[in-house]
Amino acid sequence: MNKPFVVGIAGGSASGKSTFADLLVEALDGLKIEVFHMDHYFKPEERRPHVKAPVTGIVYTDDNHPDTMDIPQMRRDLAASIESGSAHASGRAAADVIVAEGLLTLYDDEICGMLDLRLFMECRPDERIVRRLRRNMSCGLGFDEIANVYLDMVRYRHDEYVEPSKWRADLILNGSSFSNKALAVVADAVRTGATRNRAE
Numbered sequence: 001m002n003k004p005f006v007v008g009i010a011g012g013s014a015s016g017k018s019t020f021a022d023l024l025v026e027a028l029d030g031l032k033i034e035v036f037h038m039d040h041y042f043k044p045e046e047r048r049p050h051v052k053a054p055v056t057g058i059v060y061t062d063d064n065h066p067d068t069m070d071i072p073q074m075r076r077d078l079a080a081s082i083e084s085g086s087a088h089a090s091g092r093a094a095a096d097v098i099v100a101e102g103l104l105t106l107y108d109d110e111i112c113g114m115l116d117l118r119l120f121m122e123c124r125p126d127e128r129i130v131r132r133l134r135r136n137m138s139c140g141l142g143f144d145e146i147a148n149v150y151l152d153m154v155r156y157r158h159d160e161y162v163e164p165s166k167w168r169a170d171l172i173l174n175g176s177s178f179s180n181k182a183l184a185v186v187a188d189a190v191r192t193g194a195t196r197n198r199a200e
Contacts, residue, residue, distance in 0.1 A: 004034070004082060004094070005193040006114055007186075009101035010165055011121030012158050013064070013150075014131035016175035020121060021101045023178065027187035031194060034095040036078055038102020041069045053152035060149060064157035066104055074100075075110050082114060096194045106165035116193055119186065120166045123175030125155065 007024070011017045018037065025033050042048070042063070051062040062068055081098055106112050106120060129150050136146045166172060173182055 002094070002198045004096060004098045005116050005190055005197050006078075006082060006098045006100065007117045007119065007190055008105040008112065008115040009099065009119045009121065010103065010106040010162065010169070011175055012123060012125070012128050012162050013103065013154055014128040014135060015121040015123040016178065017101045017103075017121050020119070020173065020175070020178065020183075021099050023183055024099065024187060024190070027183055028097060028190060031096040031191070032094065034081055034098045036074060036081075036098065036100040036102075038069060038071075038074060038100070038105060041071065041074045041102075043068060043070055051153060054156065056148075056152055058148070058152055060153050062153065062157070064103065064154050064161070066107065066161065069102075069104070071104065071108055071111070075108070075114075078111060078114055096198070097190055103162055104165070106168045107161050112165075112168055117186075117189060118168055118170045120169035120172045121175035122166070122172050125158075127176055 009017050009021055009024075021035060021037075025035065045061060048068040049062045049065050050059050051065070052059050078098070078100055081095065084094075100111060100115070104111075105115075106118055112118065129147070132150060132154075133143065133146050137143065171182075171186065173179075173186075
């Protein structure tokens with residue numbers, strides 16, 4: 001069975017990873033796509049690590065640390081989908097393209113090694129915090145709660161785990177203002193790769 005073409009999308013919190021993944025799926029109309037969201041692999045809250053903020057000393061549940069997600073399970077699921085050519089060997093039609101997106105998609109060595117195309121969404125920190133505020137406040141969280149978590153913890157984890165993984169990317173994309181030209185270039189590359197894989 002032909003190997004699917006595998007795309008990885010990484011970037012900081014609220015950088016546009018999921019949005020770009022959705023746009024890419026739309027641009028690949030006619031191909032069979034399987035999408036893996038790293039956010040679906042969060043461990044139960046009681047199993048997530050906790051961290052003391054370096055300045056305030058407040059202890060938070062650390063949702064931006066590699067140990068907060070079941071990355072080994074995501075590796076297994078992704079590898080099984082690649083191996084079988086269909087999502088989790090479920091009997092559905094084989095995927096032409098697999099998209100894996102999440103904070104640490106390019107950080108994890110094994111996941112990164114499975115990717116045919118590595119993308120990183122670049123977006124300034126001030127814009128990402130505003131997006132994060134809008135998104136989380138719409139879910140009922142308060143301004144101070146969201147801002148404190150970001151300033152006390154999220155930005156440090158970004159610098160530690162997410163930002164360095166940018167240099168593993170094949171392409172760094174503008175997460176502040178999505179470019180239709182960039183989307184078309186990526187979609188064309190993915191179609192070409194998927195076609196090549198089917199022909200082999």
